[in-house]
Amino acid sequence: MILQKLSRIAFVLVLATASSSLVAQETFTIRLAETWGPNSPILGETPRNMAAMAEKMSGGRLKFRIDSSNKHKAPFGIFDLVKGGQYDMGHTASYYYKGSIPNAMYFTTVPFGMIAQEQYAWFYHGGGMELMEKVYRPHGLLSFPGGNTGNQMGGWFRDEIESVDDLDGLKMRTPGFAGEVMSELGVAVTNIPPGELYSALEKGTIDALEWVGPALDFNMGFHQIAKYYYSGWQEPGAEVQFLINKKTWDKLPAELQEILRVSMRTAAYDMYTQSTHESGVAWDRMKEDYPDVTHKTFPPEVIEALREATNKLLAEEAEKDELAREIINSQRDYLKQVRQWTNISDKAYLNSISGE
Ligand code: CA
Numbered sequence: 001m002i003l004q005k006l007s008r009i010a011f012v013l014v015l016a017t018a019s020s021s022l023v024a025q026e027t028f029t030i031r032l033a034e035t036w037g038p039n040s041p042i043l044g045e046t047p048r049n050m051a052a053m054a055e056k057m058s059g060g061r062l063k064f065r066i067d068s069s070n071k072h073k074a075p076f077g078i079f080d081l082v083k084g085g086q087y088d089m090g091h092t093a094s095y096y097y098k099g100s101i102p103n104a105m106y107f108t109t110v111p112f113g114m115i116a117q118e119q120y121a122w123f124y125h126g127g128g129m130e131l132m133e134k135v136y137r138p139h140g141l142l143s144f145p146g147g148n149t150g151n152q153m154g155g156w157f158r159d160e161i162e163s164v165d166d167l168d169g170l171k172m173r174t175p176g177f178a179g180e181v182m183s184e185l186g187v188a189v190t191n192i193p194p195g196e197l198y199s200a201l202e203k204g205t206i207d208a209l210e211w212v213g214p215a216l217d218f219n220m221g222f223h224q225i226a227k228y229y230y231s232g233w234q235e236p237g238a239e240v241q242f243l244i245n246k247k248t249w250d251k252l253p254a255e256l257q258e259i260l261r262v263s264m265r266t267a268a269y270d271m272y273t274q275s276t277h278e279s280g281v282a283w284d285r286m287k288e289d290y291p292d293v294t295h296k297t298f299p300p301e302v303i304e305a306l307r308e309a310t311n312k313l314l315a316e317e318a319e320k321d322e323l324a325r326e327i328i329n330s331q332r333d334y335l336k337q338v339r340q341w342t343n344i345s346d347k348a349y350l351n352s353i354s355g356e
Contacts, residue, residue: 028252029063032089033082035075035096037195038068042215042274043240046147047091050242050267057259062252064089075193079104082243083139090243091146095176102317103135106327107143109152109238111178111310113331116148116237116272118338123239126334131327142249144264146242147271150279154230154298155210156201156222161230161298164305173197173209177313178234184309194220201225210234215278218286223293231297233306240271 032051036044051064067087069075078090079097095108107128114122122128123145136143155174161167168186179189192200192209200206202225210232211217223229242264249257286293298306318325 025061026253027061027063028256029065030088030248031086032064032066032091033072033074033078033087034066034068034090035078035092036068037075038070040068041219042149042271042278043091043147044068045274046240046267046271047089047242049270050263053266054259054263057263058256062256062259078243079139079141082245083141085245085247088245088248091240092243093238093240094143098176101135101139103321103324103327105177106324106331107132107135107239107241108176109235110314110331111181111234111236112307113236114335114338115342116150116239118335118342119237119239120145120148121338122331122334126338127330128334131330134323135327136243137246140246142244142246144242144244144261145268146240146264147268148275149212149216149235149238149240150272150275151213152232152235152238153210153213153217154232154234155208156217156226157208157228157230157296158201158226159207160228160296161302163299164302167302167305170208171206173200173206174234176235177310178210180313181234181306181309184313185305198222198225212238213275213279214282214286215275218282223286223290227292228294228296231295233298233303239268242268 030051032047034040034044034047038044047064047066051066054062055064072081072087074081076092076096078087078092079100081087082090093108094104094106098105109119113119119128123132132143155172159166164185167182169188170186171188171190172182173190173192174182174187175191179191183189190206192206194211197209197211198221201209201222208226209222211220211222217223244260252260314328318328
């Protein structure tokens with residue numbers, strides 16, 4: 001009887017403790033700035049997907065306020081906004097910040113580098129995450145993979161590229177490291193904001209441009225002006241990123257950190273599959289609706305010249321900076337190993353059944 005009574009009291013106590021700890025649980029509102037404009041397909045859907053998952057998994061303890069570039073006015077300033085604490089998080093691409101933090105560039109994509117699945121393997125199993133932390137920690141930031149576009153197209157060209165000479169004097173929009181490689185071959189490289197690309201191509205301010213791939217290119221209308229659509233070499237698997245201010249991260253209890261980490265990782269994977277899906281749909285439609293759009297690959301001579309210029313620039317970067325050297329070597333060594341597997345699996349499979 002006494003025991004029964006005691007256990008009932010204990011039960012009531014447990015209940016009381018549980019409910020009071022529920023009441024005491026803190027909620028956090030995370031302010032996130034994205035590079036993308038409002039309603040940006042795929043890219044802009046990714047941080048919202050992440051936020052929705054994290055809110056639900058945390059039972060509302062994590063909340064998000066997401067600002068697009070029209071609000072914060074700094075599409076290529078996300079790094080500074082999160083570093084300075086104006087925002088807790090960002091969704092952007094590491095290579096936009098090569099001016100202020102050159103070693104960030106390697107975590108998006110590298111010309112002639114890894115394709116998406118190889119790069120994810122490098123991030124999670126080949127030391128990529130640790131190197132990324134090494135680059136971002138001194139800035140009080142954490143960076144996480146934020147979604148992959150898959151293999152990007154080489155771009156839209158008004159005229160065919162038949163030799164290296166055809167690149168000389170060509171006016172082209174192509175950002176990042178690829179732009180520097182193109183410059184080596186005489187291309188007049190510009191980086192024009194996405195919203196002005198169509199008119200720049202139409203007016204002849206540029207002769208060619210690269211954006212992403214069918215999923216995101218189709219809506220931009222470039223195919224109405226430039227008919228040659230080249231496969232790429234410059235962004236074999238572009239990974240965008242989530243940035244987090246370390247102070248915000250440290251304020252979160254361990255379980256919310258884990259919810260955020262899982263939400264980011266899942267949203268990144270979702271973006272990769274969505275990109276694959278939507279590029280398939282868009283390319284199918286483009287071929288149907290615009291039969292004069294011609295798919296091309298660059299001639300071997302052009303690819304070789306681009307590869308040589310890439311290697312030369314990478315060697316220069318590795319020479320200049322110790323951490324750059326560590327990242328470049330890590331990616332090169334990892335690629336060398338993992339590509340042997342890709343070659344006898346996916347590549348061999350696709351080659352052996354080619355024609356479909
Ligand atoms: Ca691109």
